[in-house]
Amino acid sequence: MTSVFSAVLQRDLTVALRQRGTLVHHLMFFVLVVALFPLGTNTDGTVLVAVAPALIWMGVLLSVLLSLNDLFKADHEYGMLTQYLIADEPLAIIVAAKVLAYWLTSGAIFVITGPVLVLMLGVPVAALPVMIAALALGTPVLAMIGAIGSALTLSLPRAGLLLSLLIFPLYVPVLIFGAGAMRAAIVGLPVAGALYVLGALCLLAVTLAPWVIAAALRVGLDT
Amino acid sequence: MAEPVSFWAMGGYASYVWSAYGIAAVVIVANIAVPFVRHRALLRRIRREEFIDD
């Protein structure tokens, strides 16, 4: 069971690192969303600091959404998914490995570029550790929930917009607690509560979502 | 029981109360009408044997 997990994880990581172009696009999209925002307001520091947490998280939500669209697409087209479906190992394990591989590559982008971007928005350096912790705990939830939507819309030709309708409402708790922790850190309020909740959400998503994603794949592929 | 005039006036809140009740009536009537109309149309199409061999 663990061997399948690590085999799928390794394979997906290798594929992701070979397709560096996609990763760069992903990174550029995130940077652009955040960097264009100040151009729509003014250079007033207080405004930018006030919206920085919401802005970072909206950028994360949007780029996760766009990239999740293709999470199962290649596997579906090349018939790998059918292999996974009839494999002896539980589909949930394979799916968990796939989502983990996705998160390791995309989550890394947010954790590395996020701090630079919020510094540009005028967030104090002292708030950075909390922001990184919130991103590290929140993005797995986004990946897990998003994968459910991605699996449900797998066989649809233009699923992108529909996917956003399905999963954005489910992202509300992560947005609230993720941005809430950052805002609390900026004004110097205690942040532990919000981070604990994010951690709980993360545990819940990591343990439950793989089974739901597996069920969604079976429904989506009608088996 | 309130006087008819003051009843419709709703103590000065007539526009709020009656618009809320009006929208509720529209939503409920629409929810009743849509399946009713669709059911009738579907029955008509089945009777015309539109679905026999397609």
Added chain:
Amino acid sequence: MTGTGFKRWFHRFGSLPYFYDVSARWAVWLAVPAVVLIGYALVAGLFVVPPDYQQGDVFRIIYIHVPSAWLSLFGYTAMAVAGVVALVWRLKIAEIFIVAAAPVGASFTFLALVTGAIWGEPTWGTYWVWDARLTSELILLFLYLGVIALHQAIESPRTAARACALLSIVGVINVPIIHYSVVWWTTLHQGSTVSLTGGSKMDADMLWPLLAGALGFTFLFGWLTLWGMRVQLLWRERRSRWVMKRITHG
């Protein structure tokens, strides 16, 4: 009921022609209590109950607002329960229920939001407040719309219904989490919120019509969903022999 008796009933209930026939009769038993209870709630709520000592007559919106809000939660929970039944026992009736209940639930969620906004203007001085309950209700509307959109996007009716079943189960797990997080968000960053029924303790005279309204709306929901199910069922089975027999030669 014995085990085998229940099983037989379960299978008969799952049979679509049987359901199509008996549901016409059941519809009456849902419509009559709905009309009676909602009628009582309206008459009592609009004529009998005295105006609220703080809000005056505008509080009478409560008799549609609260039943609609109750229904929005009840409907989504019912969809999730049907979702479990549809996925575990593959019961077609449960699939059809989800598909038929989603637009009804969505429209009552919309009604709860609109009446809440209309009520908010004279009470809060603005149509929209990022109040915990209103915000959760808005997210719930998005959840409903997601189920409807998913159903419309997938062509095969069975696959569509099963996908909706899964989505509503995921949604129902999220509803309390969303509500909790929205409450946390409003209390931390907005100070004290004004609640709709704020302060005034509810009188029994006011409460009974409200409960009758909520129960009446629940029957109404059942009735509307049952009719939606009959249409959905007929559409799915439009090419089958039993439909032909019943409709063309019946």
